[in-house]
Amino acid sequence: MKLLYEGKAKRLYETEQPDELLMEFKDDATAFNGEKHALFENKGRMNQALSLLLMQLLEKEGVATHFVRTIDDIHMIVKNVEIIKVEVVVRNVAAGSLCKRTWFEEGAPLKTPIVEYFLKDDDLGDPMISDDHIREMELATPEEVAQLKAGALRINEILKPFFLKTGLNLVDFKLEFGRLASDPSTIILADEITPDTCRLWDTTTGEKMDKDRFRRDLGNVMESYAEVLKRAEDAVHS
Numbered sequence: 001m002k003l004l005y006e007g008k009a010k011r012l013y014e015t016e017q018p019d020e021l022l023m024e025f026k027d028d029a030t031a032f033n034g035e036k037h038a039l040f041e042n043k044g045r046m047n048q049a050l051s052l053l054l055m056q057l058l059e060k061e062g063v064a065t066h067f068v069r070t071i072d073d074i075h076m077i078v079k080n081v082e083i084i085k086v087e088v089v090v091r092n093v094a095a096g097s098l099c100k101r102t103w104f105e106e107g108a109p110l111k112t113p114i115v116e117y118f119l120k121d122d123d124l125g126d127p128m129i130s131d132d133h134i135r136e137m138e139l140a141t142p143e144e145v146a147q148l149k150a151g152a153l154r155i156n157e158i159l160k161p162f163f164l165k166t167g168l169n170l171v172d173f174k175l176e177f178g179r180l181a182s183d184p185s186t187i188i189l190a191d192e193i194t195p196d197t198c199r200l201w202d203t204t205t206g207e208k209m210d211k212d213r214f215r216r217d218l219g220n221v222m223e224s225y226a227e228v229l230k231r232a233e234d235a236v237h238s
């Protein structure tokens with residue numbers, strides 16, 4: 001099958017159907033724009049399982065996602081989209097780059113979620129941009145940006161209480177959206193939702209249960225991913 005795109009944690013292949021692609025979850029983990037790299041056995045499998053569970057939860061709540069069906073533990077069929085080159089970050093608690101750029105202290109709760117946009121360009125290190133940059137670069141129209149923001153906040157309203165049920169605080173997360181190849185006027189969520197792309201802190205111990213364990217050399221990376229997946233599965237089945 002023809003490889004269309006290889007990212008740091010995923011590969012996308014063409015299928016016989018022009019409106020569908022095959023997505024593969026890799027075991028690779030990278031941080032600091034690829035400067036740091038490691039392989040974690042089972043990461044791909046666990047990320048697909050959690051992402052799948054969360055996409056199904058979102059679909060049930062009326063959020064359109066790219067998920068079509070699973071093939072095996074690390075492969076799923078997704079809708080073919082033209083990715084909008086804007087990474088949408090939603091924050092409920094101050095952490096990560098927000099604390100480096102501003103006066104917020106790590107762990108400070110935010111009164112209202114903060115939405116930020118980053119240009120999806122590895123060569124530039126994914127710089128933060130505003131809605132004006134998005135309009136001028138014609139990455140998306142103002143109407144589309146409004147859809148991205150409303151969509152990201154709606155997803156936060158679904159995921160935050162879901163993770164709370166599992167004893168995890170959804171500190172922040174990153175989303176990507178795309179225009180359907182078959183109907184570019186329709187924008188859908190076209191990304192994974194995993195501990196690679198979210199910050200999740202245990203509500204009682206405050207322990208970090210996400211990729212910050214890898215970024216900051218905290219150890220037990222896969223143990224934490226497995227624990228997040230187990231808690232999410234338990235919450236769905238309860």
Ligand code: TMP
Pocket residue numbers: 089095096097098126172173174196197198199
């Ligand atoms: P940040 O605090 O480094 O800006 O990250 C915000 C959120 O976005 C955090 O949950 C991790 C996620 N993220 C990605 O998914 N990919 C990235 O390349 C970066 C920098 C962050």
Ligand code: ASP
Pocket residue numbers: 008029030031032033034035196211215
């Ligand atoms: N995913 C990015 C990288 O591979 C950054 C990160 O998640 O920290 O470098």
